[in-house]
Amino acid sequence: MSNSVTPNQAMAGSNALEIPNVSKRRMVTDHVMTALSVSAMFLVLAPLLAIFGYLVYKGVGSISWDFLTQTPKPVGEPGGGMANAIEGSAVILGLASLLGIPVGIGAGIYLAEYGRGGYLGFIVRFVSDVLNGVPSIVIGIVAYSLVVLKQKHFSALAGGVALAIMMIPTITRTTEEMLLLVPSQIREAAFGLGVPQWRTTLSITLRTALPGVITGVMLAFARVAGETAPLLFTAFGNQFWNFNLNQPTAALPLQIFAYAISPFDEWHKQAWAGALVLIVMIVVAVSAVRLAVSRGNLRGAH
Amino acid sequence: MGVSIQVKNLNAWFGKKQALFDITMTAAANHCTALIGPSGCGKSTFVRCINRMHETIPDAKATGSVKIGEVDAYNGTSAPQLRRRVGMVFQKPNPFPTMSVYDNVAAGLKLNRFRSNAKQMDEIVERSLKNAALWDEVKDDLKKKSGASLSGGQQQRLCIARALAVEPEVVLMDEPCSALDPISTGKIEDLIFQLKQNYTILIVTHNMQQAARVAEYTGFFLLGKLIEFEKTTKIFTTPSDKRTEDYITGRFG
Numbered sequence: 001m002s003n004s005v006t007p008n009q010a011m012a013g014s015n016a017l018e019i020p021n022v023s024k025r026r027m028v029t030d031h032v033m034t035a036l037s038v039s040a041m042f043l044v045l046a047p048l049l050a051i052f053g054y055l056v057y058k059g060v061g062s063i064s065w066d067f068l069t070q071t072p073k074p075v076g077e078p079g080g081g082m083a084n085a086i087e088g089s090a091v092i093l094g095l096a097s098l099l100g101i102p103v104g105i106g107a108g109i110y111l112a113e114y115g116r117g118g119y120l121g122f123i124v125r126f127v128s129d130v131l132n133g134v135p136s137i138v139i140g141i142v143a144y145s146l147v148v149l150k151q152k153h154f155s156a157l158a159g160g161v162a163l164a165i166m167m168i169p170t171i172t173r174t175t176e177e178m179l180l181l182v183p184s185q186i187r188e189a190a191f192g193l194g195v196p197q198w199r200t201t202l203s204i205t206l207r208t209a210l211p212g213v214i215t216g217v218m219l220a221f222a223r224v225a226g227e228t229a230p231l232l233f234t235a236f237g238n239q240f241w242n243f244n245l246n247q248p249t250a251a252l253p254l255q256i257f258a259y260a261i262s263p264f265d266e267w268h269k270q271a272w273a274g275a276l277v278l279i280v281m282i283v284v285a286v287s288a289v290r291l292a293v294s295r296g297n298l299r300g301a302h
Numbered sequence: 303m304g305v306s307i308q309v310k311n312l313n314a315w316f317g318k319k320q321a322l323f324d325i326t327m328t329a330a331a332n333h334c335t336a337l338i339g340p341s342g343c344g345k346s347t348f349v350r351c352i353n354r355m356h357e358t359i360p361d362a363k364a365t366g367s368v369k370i371g372e373v374d375a376y377n378g379t380s381a382p383q384l385r386r387r388v389g390m391v392f393q394k395p396n397p398f399p400t401m402s403v404y405d406n407v408a409a410g411l412k413l414n415r416f417r418s419n420a421k422q423m424d425e426i427v428e429r430s431l432k433n434a435a436l437w438d439e440v441k442d443d444l445k446k447k448s449g450a451s452l453s454g455g456q457q458q459r460l461c462i463a464r465a466l467a468v469e470p471e472v473v474l475m476d477e478p479c480s481a482l483d484p485i486s487t488g489k490i491e492d493l494i495f496q497l498k499q500n501y502t503i504l505i506v507t508h509n510m511q512q513a514a515r516v517a518e519y520t521g522f523f524l525l526g527k528l529i530e531f532e533k534t535t536k537i538f539t540t541p542s543d544k545r546t547e548d549y550i551t552g553r554f555g
Binding site: 116117183185186188189190191192193194195196199200203204207208210 | 353355358360381382383384385386387389390392394396397398399400409410413414461464465468
């Protein structure tokens with residue numbers, strides 16, 4: 001009994017003085033926790049700002065109209081640009097999105113709406129998580145043996161396939177998670193109106209989860225946009241314009257890699273500029289999609 | 303016009319656990335029938351068997367016969383076809399959160415590929431909202447306001463309007479007022495009185511006064527069995543079963 005205090009005892013007499021102390025301790029704890037989470041936020045932000053700031057500092061001087069519109073010049077000749085690599089990156093990423101997004105969202109829908117408790121669902125979920133952890137160079141080898149060896153030459157298509165494979169697991173799992181967040185009452189409301197399941201899934205459940213699904217897609221997109229390893233022996237790189245999906249194609253990460261390890265100062269500067277352009281491209285693409293999606297939504301709709 | 307709901311020897315299971323035992327009853331056309339009983343007695347399961355919502359739960363199954371007018375619910379009809387005849391209003395208001403008030407009401411028709419021009423659709427939406435006594439409150443920004451931004455009571459009436467827009471023959475209501483305040487509840491009850499003229503209504507409620515107010519017939523469920531099914535006036539004044547009497551006088555449940 002000695003160390004148990006009933007509420008009545010705690011309220012009574014001399015103990016009443018302790019109440020302000022307790023609330024003071026709570027205030028201090030509250031402030032400490034707030035300060036800790038704010039500083040954690042800065043720790044997260046600092047590397048990002050540092051990288052971006054350094055990129056601007058190093059790269060912005062080399063960005064010119066020529067850089068954005070010309071192909072690389074031979075060693076020793078000044079000038080030239082990465083226009084073909086910017087175009088190539090756009091083509092490869094577009095192709096990867098075209099292949100990867102439908103497959104990823106489709107698999108996510110299967111996991112959340114059809115294969116929830118099933119054996120196949122378990123396997124798909126497991127394989128997708130493992131695929132997420134496979135090193136990107138291995139994915140490159142897979143695309144190499146699937147596409148390059150069959151075609152007997154490097155191509156934008158092979159690069160697109162490699163990046164698509166990398167996008168799928170992220171998209172699949174976020175789509176699944178986001179669909180599971182949609183309350184079952186919303187599905188039942190649609191079923192109750194006589195809407196068949198496939199239509200409910202596409203027009204109601206996926207529509208409701210769309211902002212989250214888009215986030216997953218954009219995460220996957222941004223992640224593969226900077227990938228170099230899987231493109232080394234798939235898209236391969238190219239010093240000239242190429243608009244043929246079946247030909248070796250330049251890509252920004254490849255060009256940055258090639259220039260950064262070269263012994264020439266001029267190329268180093270161009271590599272910095274290329275990295276800056278790549279980041280800006282990702283930011284623009286992600287913001288554009290976000291803007292487009294938020295326009296279609298009603299205010300206060302979530 | 304409403305049609306009757308005829309249920310014969312209905313049994314329902316969740317996995318191995320039987321939830322409904324041999325239910326037989328008929329809800330008369332253009333009347334309101336209330337189902338009362340303690341939590342977990344199978345009222346909601348029963349209602350969900352009528353529009354085959356029960357079978358959307360994994361491992362759940364049902365046997366017996368349910369007829370909506372002349373249509374056999376379990377034979378020769380697909381679940382989506384059946385549900386277009388049987389509107390349902392749920393316990394918690396569940397408007398589609400990404401849609402405007404207008405689109406919520408039009409959803410049933412649009413998603414079922416009902417072809418109509420904009421003018422027809424406007425008329426259907428207006429009529430449904432008027433029938434659900436919501437028109438005056440939302441008519442000014444039908445297409446701008448999200449369904450989810452309405453108050454709880456308005457949302458529930460929006461859900462009723464959404465169910466009415468597909469022109470069902472019967473309307474099932476699964477505790478439609480349990481999440482609402484007394485004023486909103488009053489509005490929904492007034493609404494039920496008007497809806498009876500055109501629809502058959504089956505309402506599940508925990509509130510016995512509500513059953514007494516809105517329903518001509520009342521069924522009392524206990525442990526998955528239909529104990530008594532009678533005229534409301536009879537069941538609340540001179541119930542024939544001891545268990546019904548114990549429940550309505552508050553001795554248990």
